[in-house]
Amino acid sequence: MIVIGGGPGGYTAALYAARAGLDVIVLEKLSAGGQMALTELIDNYPGFPDGIDGFTLGENMQRQAERFGVKTELAEVLSVQLDGKIKEIMTSDGVYYGKTVVYSTGANPRELGIASEKEYVGRGVNYCAACDGMFYKGKTVVVVGGGNSAAADALLLSKIAKKVIIVHRRDNLRATKVYHEPLMNAENVEFRWNNTVSELLHDNKISGVRIKDVVSGKESVIECDGVFISIGRIPVTGIVKGQLELTPDGYILSDESTKTNIPGVFAVGDVRTKVLRQIVTAVADGAVAAHYAEEYLANVQAD
Amino acid sequence: MAAVNINNQQFQNLIKEDKPVLVDYWAPWCGYCRRIGPAYEKVAEQYGEDIVVAKVNIDEEPMLAQQERIEVIPTLVLYHHGKAIGSIVAPESKARIDAFISESLGK
Numbered sequence: 001m002i003v004i005g006g007g008p009g010g011y012t013a014a015l016y017a018a019r020a021g022l023d024v025i026v027l028e029k030l031s032a033g034g035q036m037a038l039t040e041l042i043d044n045y046p047g048f049p050d051g052i053d054g055f056t057l058g059e060n061m062q063r064q065a066e067r068f069g070v071k072t073e074l075a076e077v078l079s080v081q082l083d084g085k086i087k088e089i090m091t092s093d094g095v096y097y098g099k100t101v102v103y104s105t106g107a108n109p110r111e112l113g114i115a116s117e118k119e120y121v122g123r124g125v126n127y128c129a130a131c132d133g134m135f136y137k138g139k140t141v142v143v144v145g146g147g148n149s150a151a152a153d154a155l156l157l158s159k160i161a162k163k164v165i166i167v168h169r170r171d172n173l174r175a176t177k178v179y180h181e182p183l184m185n186a187e188n189v190e191f192r193w194n195n196t197v198s199e200l201l202h203d204n205k206i207s208g209v210r211i212k213d214v215v216s217g218k219e220s221v222i223e224c225d226g227v228f229i230s231i232g233r234i235p236v237t238g239i240v241k242g243q244l245e246l247t248p249d250g251y252i253l254s255d256e257s258t259k260t261n262i263p264g265v266f267a268v269g270d271v272r273t274k275v276l277r278q279i280v281t282a283v284a285d286g287a288v289a290a291h292y293a294e295e296y297l298a299n300v301q302a303d
Numbered sequence: 304m305a306a307v308n309i310n311n312q313q314f315q316n317l318i319k320e321d322k323p324v325l326v327d328y329w330a331p332w333c334g335y336c337r338r339i340g341p342a343y344e345k346v347a348e349q350y351g352e353d354i355v356v357a358k359v360n361i362d363e364e365p366m367l368a369q370q371e372r373i374e375v376i377p378t379l380v381l382y383h384h385g386k387a388i389g390s391i392v393a394p395e396s397k398a399r400i401d402a403f404i405s406e407s408l409g410k
Binding site: 029030031032033037038040055074075076092093118119121122 | 335341399
């Protein structure tokens with residue numbers, strides 16, 4: 001089995017498959033953990049009553065899988081050939097062949113794409129209110145975006161922060177109605193409609209944002225302690241396009257079985273269509289994928 | 304060979320040598336620095352024969368970081384014959400670090 005992407009879903013699939021007797025290799029481009037590796041404190045993964053930092057949790061999952069013989073290669077996958085009984089995975093460090101593939105590359109938060117954004121992650125730039133909101137108790141934060149996740153983030157932050165300012169490029173929320181009323185009624189939530197963030201202001205951490213009115217072109221500055229960027233996610237599916245069926249948003253079309261349109265190829269975690277993208281749901285996918293991978297291999301061998 | 308933490312004095316001596324020196328400017332509080340850690344150790348293992356693979360903790364060596372104009376971390380700088388021949392900020396993969404090293408040395 002070849003697992004592409006060493007996040008929680010990938011390493012759980014690897015752990016279960018290795019314990020079931022399969023040879024498993026995990027291809028990871030940087031380090032274990034995926035998105036959660038950048039989360040300072042994870043409080044919604046059960047079993048850690050005092051929370052755990054995402055990087056350590058990722059390394060632990062890697063070590064646990066490796067205890068049962070899983071191998072990890074730090075290689076970047078460049079292209080894949082998923083058809084046929086033997087799947088070919090072309091990487092920066094050579095070609096790998098596998099009978100089954102677990103695709104667990106995850107999703108990245110959509111970035112604003114402006115200067116200083118990447119460098120100030122963890123120093124005022126955030127992509128997950130549920131993860132990092134607690135650091136802003138009694139402080140002022142800006143939420144960028146107007147969809148469901150931005151509205152949910154703003155609502156959550158309004159209960160923690162002193163003040164929440166929503167910056168949205170349109171003149172109303174795209175979010176479902178359930179969010180509208182509580183946000184409009186919250187005393188510490190303000191809106192800056194028709195505005196986009198043009199610059200992140202900082203010394204050694206974020207100190208404010210410069211915003212630009214898309215109608216008048218007028219610029220203004222908001223002082224704040226942090227920015228939550230909530231403008232959607234991009235699943236990492238570029239290299240499977242044309243082979244695996246994707247939704248218009250780029251997610252791999254699948255369900256709780258994690259099966260894809262190609263037999264022997266499974267989609268696990270944030271990269272597939274699903275209701276809730278969390279560590280717990282990703283690890284659940286991993287176990288299910290290993291189960292169906294075993295079943296698939298048994299059937300292939302019986303043929 | 305593991306990546307070695309060096310101080311300003313060691314840095315000044317090392318970059319004068321014939322062997323290129325790769326430096327990862329990092330700090331303990333930097334989340335992304337931690338993320339590139341395993342890939343950087345792998346780089347140290349693979350390139351150790353030809354390149355000195357080192358790390359500078361900018362909290363311990365603020366003067367050096369300032370002198371080398373390190374404004375964001377993690378920044379990787381490759382030095383050869385006493386001067387910087389290339390740098391990369393927050394590489395997204397080990398493959399990107401590999402490419403950076405070969406591009407810089409190929410110049």
